[in-house]
Amino acid sequence: MLRSGILLFAFSLMPSTVWAENYFEQIGWVEPNSAVEYQYPQQLEELYRSNDNQLIWFDLHQSSQLEFQLELIDKAGISPILSKQLNQLRYLRNSNLWYQYDLLATDTLLAYMSYAELAKQYGKTWFFEEKITQPLPLPSEAALADLKGSMQSQQLDALIDTYTPDDDSYQALISTYLRIASRIYDVVPLYTQSTRLKRVGDILESREALLQRLEQVDVDLVGIEREIGYYDNQLEDAVKQFQRIHGLKADGIIGPNTIRWLNKSSKDRLKIIAVNAERSRIWPEQRNTIIVVNVPGYEMEYWFAGEQVFKSQVIVGRQKRPTPVMTSNLDSVILNPTWNVPWKIMVEDIIPAVQQDPNYLDKQNIKIIKSWTSSQIINPNMIDWYHTHPKAFPYRMRQMSGANNALGLYKFNTPNDRAIFLHDTPSKHLFEQPSRAFSSGCVRVKDADQLAALLLANQGLNLEEIQQITTQDNKSIPLRERIPVHIIYQTAWSEEGKVQYRDDIYRLDY
Known part of the structure; x- marks a missing residue:
């Protein structure tokens, strides 16, 4: 602390270049017993010496830009190390300890650049599995060269921009984050109501609180009267807008789920936005030919030749059998597919069902086969189901093609070691539900016939002609070009100028 005071005093009295050259050539920039922890002390020495032994952060706007990127990482809970450095930077700034601040800002910028470079490779682990608890390696040589160039031109803000996402959805998330953060200390009452449900015409005991809560997510309230005490048609339109923003059934009925989202705190919304802003670093940027779930x-969404040609609702894995974040390639469309029942589903679902109902296999058109490499069919009547331990079951099960097949009439094959793929479903009524986590991990696609037709048409094939030839036969149609399939997990994103929020169904945001 004494040294920093002497340094600040000396800086104020002497020409910085001459004094710094004489002083730091003898002593060095990083104090041996500094209370501030630096991740890259040797690299700091080299950087400051290459900068004519000058301080680097003369523009507080640039250092504030770095602090904001660290704030997002901190709010997202990704790295205790970077969170600690952010707290140290803020302390040094508030204490006017500019020498230490300058060194720590440069040290932290190195860590941020490394984080940004490695996010594509390790982000899936960082954002969904394990936090960053160990110091990151130095950024690449190319990144260090960029840093040195930006130091000389005093354009560190442009450098930070280079290592930060810049797509429209990210920018919309950041704009919303800043708007919410600017009002974080506003006192907004919780919305409450006297009955479980409220419909148009009902008395609203907390109408003003409802309006203030709607304003928090930028719902359009133009033309809505604030002085009346009941639920009118204009307010219902605003509530429906709010429900659509949060993936709820847009029926205008104010019930428990709508109230839960209405009373979501600003702190929680900032967390949601920060997590998803950082996750945008790992999602696919190109939208040439790709499927994104x-x-x-x-x-x-299915994109072809840079245009979105298909968008559909899907059903995903339930909490106990979640659909994983992953990337695969769609290589074929299978008509009238059979279903090789996964071992876990066979053990946990089907065998117990057969033990309860001996006719279950016939009803579901499921055959027992000796193994996946054998076509030998085992007579289910030869099996002692009541004394069979599911985990010791020696055979495999295959559901044959047909109206009741779990895969429906179309399977979109994406070979991977998790056996996760897209497919049709006979249970089309489930698409009517606003929350659709019902599957055992695979992705069920609404209007799968339309997707199949588009995929084949874009490969120069006609689905109707193929179906006329194959009738009810199981047939695999290979695609001439494989299509990347990205399964992502985004609980907040921008759509038509509004940030959309969704429930964190697998509890991966925390």
Whole structure:
């Protein structure tokens, strides 16, 4: 602390270049017993010496920009190490300890650049599995060269931008984050109501609180009267807008789920936005030819030649059998597929069902086969189901093609070691539900016939002609070009100028 005071005093009295060159050539920039912890002390020495032994952060706007990126990482809970450095930076700034601040800002910028470079490779682990608890390696040589160039031109803000996502959805998330953060200390009452449900015409005991809560997520309230005490048609339109923003059934009925989202705190919303802003670093940037499934959004998009040609609702894995974040390639469309029942489903679901109902296999058109490499069919009547331990069951099960097949009439094959793929479903009524986490991990696609037709048409094939030839036969149609399939997990994103929020169905945001 004494040294820093002497340094600040000396800086104020002497020409910085001459004094710094004489002083730091003898002593060095990083104090041996500094209370501030630096991750890259040797690299700091080299950087400051290469900068003519000058301080680097002369523009507080640039250092504030770095602090904001660290704030997002901190709010997202990704790295205790970077969170600690952010807290130290703020302390040094508030204490006017600019020498230590300058060194720590440069040290932290190195860590941020390394984080940004490695996010594509390790982000899936960082954002969904394990936090960053160990110091990151130095950024690449190219990144260090960029840093040195930006130091000389005093354009560190442009450098930080280079290592930060810049797509429209990210920018919309950041704009919303800043708007909410600017009002974080506003006192907004919780919305309450005297009955479980409220409909148009009902008395609203907390109408003003409801309006203030709607304003928090930028719902359009133009033309809505504030002085009346009941639920009118204009307010219902605003509530429906709010429900759509949060993936709820847009029926205008104010019930428990709508109230839960209405009373979501600003702190929680900032957390949600920060987590998803950082996750955007790992999602696919190109939208040439690609399929993207957003699990919490219960939606998928198919892009071809740079245009979105298909968008559909999907059903994803339930909590105990979640659909994983992953990337695969769609290589074929299978018509009238059979279903090789996964071992876990066979053990946990089907064998117990057969023990309860001996006719279950016939009803579901399921055959027992000796193994996946054998076509030998085992007579189910030869099996002692009541004394069979499911985990010791020696055979495999295959559901044959047909109206009741769990995969429906179309399977979109994406070979991977998790056996996760997209498919049709006979249970189409489930698409009517706003929350659709019902499957055992695979993704069920609404209007799968339309997707199949588009996939084949874009490969120069005609689905109707193929179906006329194959009738009810199981047939695999290979695609000439494989299509990347990205299964992502995004609980907040921008759509038509509004940030959309969805429930964290697998509890991965915390």
